[in-house]
Amino acid sequence: MNKKICIIGGGPVGLIFACLLQGKYDLSILDAGRQNAGIDQRALALSNGSKFVFEHIGIWDEIRSLSIPINEIHTSQKGTFGRALFTLEDTKDEALGYIVSYSDLLKILKKNVKKESFLEGATVKNVDVENKKIFYTFKSQELHVPYDLAVLADGGRTKIKGIDYDKSEIHSEYFALVCQVKMSKPHNNRAFERFTASGPLALLPFKDGCYSLVWTGYKEKIQHLYDQKTGEFIHNLQNEFGSRAGKFFDAGERTLFPLIQSRLKELHAESIIAIGNAAQIMHPVAGQGLNTGIQDAFLLYCHLEDYGYDDAIKNLFQHMKQRLADKKPIIYLTMHLASVFNDDVIGINRFRGLSLLALGTSSLARRKFVKLMSYGK
Numbered sequence: 001m002n003k004k005i006c007i008i009g010g011g012p013v014g015l016i017f018a019c020l021l022q023g024k025y026d027l028s029i030l031d032a033g034r035q036n037a038g039i040d041q042r043a044l045a046l047s048n049g050s051k052f053v054f055e056h057i058g059i060w061d062e063i064r065s066l067s068i069p070i071n072e073i074h075t076s077q078k079g080t081f082g083r084a085l086f087t088l089e090d091t092k093d094e095a096l097g098y099i100v101s102y103s104d105l106l107k108i109l110k111k112n113v114k115k116e117s118f119l120e121g122a123t124v125k126n127v128d129v130e131n132k133k134i135f136y137t138f139k140s141q142e143l144h145v146p147y148d149l150a151v152l153a154d155g156g157r158t159k160i161k162g163i164d165y166d167k168s169e170i171h172s173e174y175f176a177l178v179c180q181v182k183m184s185k186p187h188n189n190r191a192f193e194r195f196t197a198s199g200p201l202a203l204l205p206f207k208d209g210c211y212s213l214v215w216t217g218y219k220e221k222i223q224h225l226y227d228q229k230t231g232e233f234i235h236n237l238q239n240e241f242g243s244r245a246g247k248f249f250d251a252g253e254r255t256l257f258p259l260i261q262s263r264l265k266e267l268h269a270e271s272i273i274a275i276g277n278a279a280q281i282m283h284p285v286a287g288q289g290l291n292t293g294i295q296d297a298f299l300l301y302c303h304l305e306d307y308g309y310d311d312a313i314k315n316l317f318q319h320m321k322q323r324l325a326d327k328k329p330i331i332y333l334t335m336h337l338a339s340v341f342n343d344d345v346i347g348i349n350r351f352r353g354l355s356l357l358a359l360g361t362s363s364l365a366r367r368k369f370v371k372l373m374s375y376g377k
């Protein structure tokens with residue numbers, strides 16, 4: 001009989017893992033469901049490494065039809081000369097990346113997962129690791145399901161009872177504000193990243209010729225921006241961002257995301273593994289959170305395929321250790337880029353300005369950087 005693999009969490013990473021395994025195992029995906037998941041307009045920058053995984057699953061054409069390719073990325077820092085322009089010459093791929101909304105991606109993934117294996121509205125409360133059972137509530141009923149392998153893909157923001165782990169976690173005083181903005185100029189597939197004293201700002205080419213704005217900073221400041229009337233908000237945005245992308249003239253509904261950073265170091269349970277945000281939560285500055293999660297899912301799938309189920313499970317700890325080591329560079333790079341937790345460290349802004357200057361002048365450095373961002377190495 002097929003081994004039973006239970007995926008806790010049906011966000012993008014859990015569903016991608018399910019798509020990869022479909023037909024090979026007896027699968028159960030338990031997802032608590034979120035009220036706003038269907039309208040989550042968070043713009044996700046997909047890397048070329050992620051595109052490869054979607055091609056492997058056979059859903060890239062569908063995703064591509066709803067995404068916007070990025071052909072240029074303009075990176076700058078307010079108040080310094082540090083500036084770098086990434087173009088298609090810095091990559092061998094067709095685009096530097098692709099922007100898709102969280103809700104569009106989720107819709108496509110849900111459509112491609114077998115209905116009978118996906119239970120939406122099932123909140124996992126507890127895992128009995130000794131007897132390999134997952135306890136959950138569904139429509140006010142207390143139910144459980146046995147598993148051979150449990151894959152934690154719950155986004156890592158709450159703790160499920162019974163699973164013991166070591167995790168480093170920083171609850172920051174930072175928020176991200178996301179909304180669509182209209183500009184006087186077309187985006188021409190160009191993305192912008194602007195580092196300011198209070199946090200990074202990103203403008204990503206989005207649907208209907210708009211940009212998706214991600215503005216991060218101290219909780220109080222971002223909350224204040226969130227509460228402002230549209231005119232005042234646009235005025236502040238123009239001041240902070242400058243005129244390089246044109247004139248801002250409208251902004252859509254604003255959404256806030258509290259930012260945390262976390263990294264799972266060890267899971268003290270056999271036959272359980274964490275992927276995606278359950279394994280690490282990264283600052284959105286470099287657009288690497290989901291891409292790293294997709295690599296977690298794909299490499300776990302390859303591990304099962306390469307070893308066969310029994311040996312893969314015997315070597316699960318080794319796989320996790322290797323994966324932790326492999327993603328260290330991208331996690332640390334993201335932390336330093338954002339420097340959300342060490343903005344007051346003397347010289348960090350100057351250092352970042354100089355790094356941007358170096359990237360701006362060296363095509364070799366830019367290509368290496370793009371490769372790291374695209375493929376995680």
Ligand SMILES: Cc1cc2nc3c(=O)[nH]c(=O)nc-3n(C[C@H](O)[C@H](O)[C@H](O)COP(=O)(O)OP(=O)(O)OC[C@H]3O[C@@H](n4cnc5c(N)ncnc54)[C@H](O)[C@@H]3O)c2cc1C
Nearest residue numbers: 009011012013032044045124154155276277287289290291
């Ligand atoms: C503003 C912003 C911009 C971002 N931009 C980018 C970007 O450009 N590129 C990029 O790569 N990443 C980006 N990210 C990060 C990206 O959104 C996450 O890395 C990604 O959503 C993680 O997917 P996931 O499936 O691991 O977790 P989630 O998306 O958090 O999904 C977790 C799922 O688990 C379910 N769940 C939770 N608890 C339980 C439970 N107890 N039982 C059952 N189900 C449960 C939830 O309902 C949810 O459906 C951004 C993040 C933010 C906040």
